[in-house]
Amino acid sequence: MESLINLGSRTLGKASALGRAFLMLMGAIVARPQPLKNTPLVINQIYVVGVQSLLIILVSGLFIGMVMGLQGYTILVSYGAEGSLGPMVALSLLRELGPVVTALLFAGRAGSALTAEIGLMKATEQLSSLEMMAVDPLRRIVAPRFWAGMISMPLLAIIFSAVGILGGHLVGVDWLGVDSGTYWSVMQATVDFDKDIMNGVIKSILFAMVCTWIAIFKGYDAIPTSEGISKATTQTVVYSSLAVLGLDFVLTALMFGIE
């Protein structure tokens, strides 16, 4: 009996949290657009969320590409198929690793920062003060951060894939001696712009929405104490990562599954 009550209250809690998250998102993005007033805010947030994540994306993209070049080469060379290194690196980066690893890094680097920032604003009653001044915090604080995440993450994912492919080239061609022409031409024969690159971009747009939404909501809904904010920040990273990995399987099955 006790456990049933427990289960019921947890389910109700989750459902109402989902409802609040949805209302928050609607309040933030369904509003009369004010490009003149809001664009500078969004640009500022793109700087915080996107530009400052650039370094970690570049470095990890380069190293993941290099590792894939190295591992792929050692396996492919035993079949005499090292010419297929290019498409192997390119397809795995464009379809999976680019969007997914970018989303995971984004959740850790930018998502947690968003949660902590908004949570602290709530704890120090800055959000309430904005409301006192008749400024809607959803539009002033939440909406620019949401759009900044939506814009930044696909761009970061594209940069990640491109740098990774160059990293694979660095190891495969310059170091291990795969022919440079083979690397690019077999890749070009295999990779399709709409099917591979655009599907990767669509994936990263959806991941951007999920990650940013979770990060913002966890901050906005945090219990305004130091403990509450620390818990919300942890939950942001955990929930975003799980959501991205789960969603990735569904999207892969839809995009690249049986046709």
Place this chain on the structure above:
Amino acid sequence: MTSKKVELMVGVFVAIAIAALLLLALKVANQGMSTQGETYELKAKFDNIGGLKVRSAVRVGGVTIGRVESIELDPKDFVPIVTLAISSEYNEFPDTSSVSILTSGLLGEQYVGFYPGFVMYDSEPAYLKNGDYIEDTKSALVLEDLIGQFLFSKGKD
């Protein structure tokens, strides 16, 4: 609120992303080369197309001149019809040309090898036009058939 430095950095960020997308589109997917330009269609019937796929290359002596546009089964003869989209740059192939399905390397992908025929100078040269069928075709080599033939010929010895 938004300082010039922040705007500059965001501009640089977006520019890097556009450069990366261009790199992916042009260098990785070769979007500019493969689908651009006028093409015309040729058709060919094969007995067996093996692992040929839509978008596989059509090559003359190793040079890619087109791609496989579509693959379908003839509803009457039950043989595959392969439609080839050939770049209009190369529109003077004699109608005695032949095509065969080849494999690049031991484990590589399959492509259509195109062998231009000879032009008879004493008669009016006839070229392949849009929608023509290439009569002379050689099917893909199926490994199982090959092994079967080998075992059969061994058995007769």
